[in-house]
Amino acid sequence: MAETPTPSTNISSQPQDGDPTKDDELPTLPPNKEILASAIRMTNITRFIHLLSHTKALINHHGPYTTLPTTSVFSRSPKPRFPPKPSSPTLKSLAFSLAAAQDSTYSAQPPSLAKFDLDFFTLLWDSSVVVLEEILCRGELPQESFGWGIYGLAAGYMHPPPPSSSRFHDLSQQNIFMRNKERLKDALCMMPSLDVGGIRRGMGMGGRTTTEALTRARRDIHTLGHILLYEFRKGGWKRVRWGHAVMVAERWVGAFGVGRKEGGKEEVAKVETKKGSGKKVTFEFP
Numbered sequence: 006m007a008e009t010p011t012p013s014t015n016i017s018s019q020p021q022d023g024d025p026t027k028d029d030e031l032p033t034l035p036p037n038k039e040i041l042a043s044a045i046r047m048t049n050i051t052r053f054i055h056l057l058s059h060t061k062a063l064i065n066h067h068g069p070y071t072t073l074p075t076t077s078v079f080s081r082s083p084k085p086r087f088p089p090k091p092s093s094p095t096l097k098s099l100a101f102s103l104a105a106a107q108d109s110t111y112s113a114q115p116p117s118l119a120k121f122d123l124d125f126f127t128l129l130w131d132s133s134v135v136v137l138e139e140i141l142c143r144g145e146l147p148q149e150s151f152g153w154g155i156y157g158l159a160a161g162y163m164h165p166p167p168p169s170s171s172r173f174h175d176l177s178q179q180n181i182f183m184r185n186k187e188r189l190k191d192a193l194c195m196m197p198s199l200d201v202g203g204i205r206r207g208m209g210m211g212g213r214t215t216t217e218a219l220t221r222a223r224r225d226i227h228t229l230g231h232i233l234l235y236e237f238r239k240g241g242w243k244r245v246r247w248g249h250a251v252m253v254a255e256r257w258v259g260a261f262g263v264g265r266k267e268g269g270k271e272e273v274a275k276v277e278t279k280k281g282s283g284k285k286v287t288f289e290f291p
Contacts, residue, residue, distance in 0.1 A: 034062055037125045049139055050258055053132040057255060060129050063122055064094040070102040070122070077112035079105060079123045100248035102126075107247045130247045133254040137242075140257050141234070152193045152226040154253045159186040159233050161249025165240075182236060189229040195222035 040059045044052045064070065067081040094102075106126040114120040140146065146154070164179045195218060237245055 034059075034066060037063075037121050041125070041128070049132070049135050053129075053136045053254060054258065056125070056129045056132050057251065060126060061093045061099065063125070064098055064102045065092075067122070068094060068102045069098040070105045070119070072105050072109055077109045079109040079114055079119045080117075081119050081122070096252070099252075100246070103130075103247040103251060106130075126247070129251065133247070133251045134242045136254045136258060137250065140254075146257065148223060148226055149193060149196050149198060150257070152189060152230050154257055155230040155233050156186065156189050156193065157253045158237060158245055158249055159189070161246030162233075162236070163244045163246065165244065182233070185229050185232055188225060189233065192222040192225035192229065195219060 037059070040055065044055050047055060069082055071080055071082060072078060073080050093099075103126060106123050107130070109123060110127055114123060141151075159182075162182070164182065197219070242250065
């Protein structure tokens, strides 16, 4: 009489439905060095988009990134989301991860996968500055778009610490910067585009702006925007939070028809930016 086969006690190597295995983390991310290799021959703007896309994927899989307690050692999240969602990370997660990278970039890092990610984020930062300067030098941004972008960068500006030899912290320059920032916002809020859909009324402001007030507001946007821009450039952009710079660069690239070369041919995304079109871009910062 044949023996009844004994059920195997070995656990199948194949994942079962609902099992939290690494196979759930699909699609697998390509190595950072592979992304960098493919970016070498790209134009500045295309390279920025390429690096940003991979950065978002890294944060989605391993973030939000942080630093180890009481150190500047860059680290992947000890409890990453599982399985990672296919969507982009939240603005807060992106900003926190890039802030942790920025705070770690000048500190010695032990060999780790997180260090490779930190090096990649640093290259994204360098790329974002190149793109910001390229867009600004072209002078193609509509005035309101320029103003809101500068305001977003100012929201991420870190004021210099007082000199170590000084007994008192002189806040005069910091106060001037903050006043210019708020005056820029006030001028931007005077623009007719905020009349669309009752936005101005929703912000507690009055009705339509007079021609004289609008002329003054446009002049203030130009003047104050360039004053603040001078402060960013004076410090080599190093006093601007990486997350704010990356998000402004992304919005300027994506919304205002900045050209890029693909396969040796110049391609320009055409975006309606005429006055009164009602098209606007919202800058969100955590």
